[in-house]
Amino acid sequence: MHSRDYFTDNLKKYLPENSINSIVDLIFKYKIHLKITKARSSKLGDYRPPIRTKFHQISVNEDLGKYHFLIVLLHEIAHLIVWEQHYRKALPHGKEWKAEFKKIILPFLNLSIFPEEILEALIVFVKSSFSSSNAELNLNRALKKDLNGSDILIEDIPDNTVFSYSGTKTFVRLQTVKKRIKCRCLENNRMYLFNPLTKIILIDK
Template sequence: MSDTLAKYIPEHAVKPVFDLIVANQVHLKIVNERQTRHGDYRRGPSGKHEITVNASLNKYRFMITLIHEIAHLVAFEKFGRNIKPHGNEWKFTFQRLMVPFIRPEIFPSQILPLLARHFKNPSASSDTDTTLSLALKQFDTDNDKSYVFEIPFGSVFRIKNGKVFKKLAVRTKRFECIEISSGKTYLFNPNAEVELMD
């Protein structure tokens, strides 16, 4: 298992993460990319703790996602199953598990201050922290996608589900775009990945 982990997370994190997996009796499955989530935790019918993480994530996002899911398991075990999935108990647990990994041997120096800020009050998804999300995306493998913040106003683009939009305006932190087929207006986070159309 530690050999497999070494392919997906930073080298200096392999042993402590492996120890976390063993200590919490996690059955880890690395799966093909899902559009809607980076990972998930569930307790199987047999009582086994099952965590899945997308294989396509870069090693830093994979690491954050894995610890995020282990935090669900640990929080449920410690505080009971009736807590909110991303409530205070989970935030406290996620902070406690993640802080020992926020070190220069594990994460690049440009990400460390962003992680430190994010983990003062972690959100349900690191994608909602635009600055951190964009910093993490620079370590993704190259693709033909653009971010909605970098395409010109008036541009037409497609998102993962095939829907086509036109970028209209900026509203505080998000971008107002109109869906071409329905005429409905949607707001996009700046770090939304889109495919620019000619």
């Protein structure tokens, strides 16, 4: 396993400065093999128990902002703790995981680590026991705003606006349907539901 100095130096790029020492403590306490991976569309991070190896393995996507990276890493460490205590007997995001995630993230909930807007949204999400979709949306909105303040999100544009998504197809925004935004693809006339925080490119029409 690498030295504390190695982790401290290499994590500066990915974590808020005042969180690094506490995270390194957790890495050594639980003997975590931490892997920073390329962006994955299917997940932000994952945890693998020490079934075939001697170490707990956690991976986190490298493209996350520092505050998002910290939250995802703590999320996965909570999975590790649940595994040590319950093995396969606990549900992945059941009451045991919720209790451990709340316990492990509480010491980080302060303004020396998170900016005010993210901290407020994160506290609301924690108080909801990670079960409020509105609280999760507000947290993700704050995290995206911090990372990509100049990006245009689909929730920012009015109905009937034309936009491009991922540089492929062209859409027109129609209306909000529950917690998604309904849009029509101009190429095939099909309807699609988008996450409000989807990054888009405006098109002049």
